[in-house]
Amino acid sequence: MKSTVSFGSLRGQLIYASAAILVVMTAFPFFWMVSTSFKPLKEIFVSPPYFFPKNFTLANFARLFEQTRFLTYFKNSIFVSSCAVLFTMILAAAGAYSLTRFKFYGREKIASLILFAYMFAPIMIVIPFYVLIRKLGLANTHFALILAYTAFCLPFSLWLLRSFFQSIPIDLEEAALTDGAGRFKAVIYIILPLAFPGIIATSIFTFILAWNDYIFVRILITSDELKTLSVGIADLYNATVIDWGMIMSGSMLITVPVLIFFIFVQRYLIAGWGAGAVKG
Amino acid sequence: MKFSENKTGYLLILPSILLIFALLVYPVTYGIWLSFFKKHSFFPEQRFVGFSNYIYIFTNSDFWQSVWYGTVYSVSTIVLQIIVGVFAALVVNESFRGRNFVRGVILFPYVIPTVVAIILWKWLLNNQFGLVNYLLVAVGIVDDPISWMGKDHIMTSLIIISVWEFFPFVVLSVLARMQSIPPVLYEAAKVDGATAFGRFFHVTLPQLRNVLFVVILLRSIWMFTKFDTVWLLSQGGGAEKYIRTLPVYAYMRTFMYYQAGLGSTLAVIMFGILVGFTAIYFKMFRREEGI
Numbered sequence A: 001m002k003s004t005v006s007f008g009s010l011r012g013q014l015i016y017a018s019a020a021i022l023v024v025m026t027a028f029p030f031f032w033m034v035s036t037s038f039k040p041l042k043e044i045f046v047s048p049p050y051f052f053p054k055n056f057t058l059a060n061f062a063r064l065f066e067q068t069r070f071l072t073y074f075k076n077s078i079f080v081s082s083c084a085v086l087f088t089m090i091l092a093a094a095g096a097y098s099l100t101r102f103k104f105y106g107r108e109k110i111a112s113l114i115l116f117a118y119m120f121a122p123i124m125i126v127i128p129f130y131v132l133i134r135k136l137g138l139a140n141t142h143f144a145l146i147l148a149y150t151a152f153c154l155p156f157s158l159w160l161l162r163s164f165f166q167s168i169p170i171d172l173e174e175a176a177l178t179d180g181a182g183r184f185k186a187v188i189y190i191i192l193p194l195a196f197p198g199i200i201a202t203s204i205f206t207f208i209l210a211w212n213d214y215i216f217v218r219i220l221i222t223s224d225e226l227k228t229l230s231v232g233i234a235d236l237y238n239a240t241v242i243d244w245g246m247i248m249s250g251s252m253l254i255t256v257p258v259l260i261f262f263i264f265v266q267r268y269l270i271a272g273w274g275a276g277a278v279k280g
Numbered sequence B: 001m002k003f004s005e006n007k008t009g010y011l012l013i014l015p016s017i018l019l020i021f022a023l024l025v026y027p028v029t030y031g032i033w034l035s036f037f038k039k040h041s042f043f044p045e046q047r048f049v050g051f052s053n054y055i056y057i058f059t060n061s062d063f064w065q066s067v068w069y070g071t072v073y074s075v076s077t078i079v080l081q082i083i084v085g086v087f088a089a090l091v092v093n094e095s096f097r098g099r100n101f102v103r104g105v106i107l108f109p110y111v112i113p114t115v116v117a118i119i120l121w122k123w124l125l126n127n128q129f130g131l132v133n134y135l136l137v138a139v140g141i142v143d144d145p146i147s148w149m150g151k152d153h154i155m156t157s158l159i160i161i162s163v164w165e166f167f168p169f170v171v172l173s174v175l176a177r178m179q180s181i182p183p184v185l186y187e188a189a190k191v192d193g194a195t196a197f198g199r200f201f202h203v204t205l206p207q208l209r210n211v212l213f214v215v216i217l218l219r220s221i222w223m224f225t226k227f228d229t230v231w232l233l234s235q236g237g238g239a240e241k242y243i244r245t246l247p248v249y250a251y252m253r254t255f256m257y258y259q260a261g262l263g264s265t266l267a268v269i270m271f272g273i274l275v276g277f278t279a280i281y282f283k284m285f286r287r288e289e290g291i
Helices: A012-037 A059-067 A071-099 A107-118 A122-135 A142-166 A171-177 A184-210 A215-220 A228-238 A244-273 B006-034 B052-058 B061-093 B099-105 B114-124 B131-139 B155-180 B183-191 B196-224 B228-234 B246-255 B259-287
Strands: B037-040 B046-048
Touching: A012 A244, A012 B061, A012 B099, A012 B155, A059 B228, A071 A107, A071 A184, A071 A228, A071 A244, A071 B006, A107 A142, A107 B006, A122 A215, A122 B006, A122 B246, A122 B259, A142 A184, A142 A215, A142 B006, A171 A184, A171 B061, A184 A244, A215 A228, A215 B114, A228 A244, A228 B114, A228 B155, A244 B099, A244 B183, B006 B037, B006 B259, B037 B259, B046 B131, B052 B061, B052 B259, B061 B099, B061 B155, B061 B196, B061 B246, B114 B155, B114 B228, B131 B246, B155 B196, B155 B228, B183 B196, B196 B259
Parallel strands: none
Antiparallel strands: B037 B046
16 A cells, blocks of 8 residues: 655645646536536626626526426436346346356357457447338337447447456355255345446446437437437537527536446446446 | 356357347448448438449548548547546556545546537637637737637647547556556666656556557547547537548438448448558557467
């Protein structure tokens, strides 16, 4: 364990200064978003700008809810992302269990296929994907989005869960099996509780990926009432005159769920990445 | 434990494999097939045209322009992400008060929706009311506000925003590896009288070699195929032509000119460039010890 650097030494001061610069660099844009979203219109365009709102207002939020379909987009995002997480996790948990607990022909080939699929970027598949979805008559449905996210998140969820399962000692299961428990019981009572943190972390990464997506919604969804937040807010932004206060309040509301989830799983991130916790 | 239950093993992985094949591998294959057709994005009719899509693309100056912009964008953002990311990882690997807070905060840009990142920065870089221009003029660095979304500066803005959004990925990967460097190595270097810089170049960097190999590979693939950041920034500024990278060009061909055949051709070429790049990259840098 290294000792905490002291503020007295030059080295210590350099470290604290660098850390401060990094925090300002990354956090200031968020602070500015929050500050702008609580400012009345007059203060938003004032020069020199105020760092904090002088007359704190919720008018931007009121306009967002009254004049736009923000709530609908929000519900759609929650629905689509949750379904994607549910399907991905069922498939990935079963798959990862199989890859770590069974030896069968082609197992390593399957693992490399998954790693290969993990590197795919959306733009490489959206064009043929779109043509196929139209052929199937699924264009402009939430089902198409859920399919797309499940397929797209599956490789990295599998990869991540596989490493979580690998870290659970196989002896525990063997002991349960020799004690006469069936495999199903062994999974329910031994593996799942131990893998639970990994499953939660993987679910949250999947959720964030689906929640943040723009391109699949842009391409697959045309009706306004089916749009999710990313495209909804991007379209508000591109509509005629930009209402910065309203846009900022909307951006803030989209970001909040992600940041809450993120703070929750942050401690798994650094441990998990070794196996590909994040993508994009 | 006996691994005799092969069937169960296959059954459990089968649904995932089927889905990956049906929704990822098959579309990519179908895209290769489509690239030999003249195909409208909406209507079902299609006509086999052989290689003429490829010939059209390769003789089109817009294509070469987009390859150039894409290369400029990927190379500069990757280099900067690595520098900023390794620096940030070095800082948060030290023990200081508030370290966990700093570690959490610097990862924020990576987890927020790209749409939000772009809107935030468009507001900060707004030429009339943006804070950045206000500060630059107030401090006296420039005399007139900079038109960040204009044709001269939009690539710079795009690079700044992308580095801001994606450097946390480098921090995450590099930090995980840094934590596993045996402290003994640093102590030995100290005994030998190595300076802080010496220790970085002779101990830290060689230990990071493998993780940087993977990070650069993944970042190259993902920056070269980055669509949403580039596309969203280009909207509504009038200078979209100056950051039209290959993914944006493929998207426009398919969804604005409705040429799904040509769009697929571009996606296939993009894929080909990446495969070529990956092969060369592995040949040049992969060492015996493996990754």
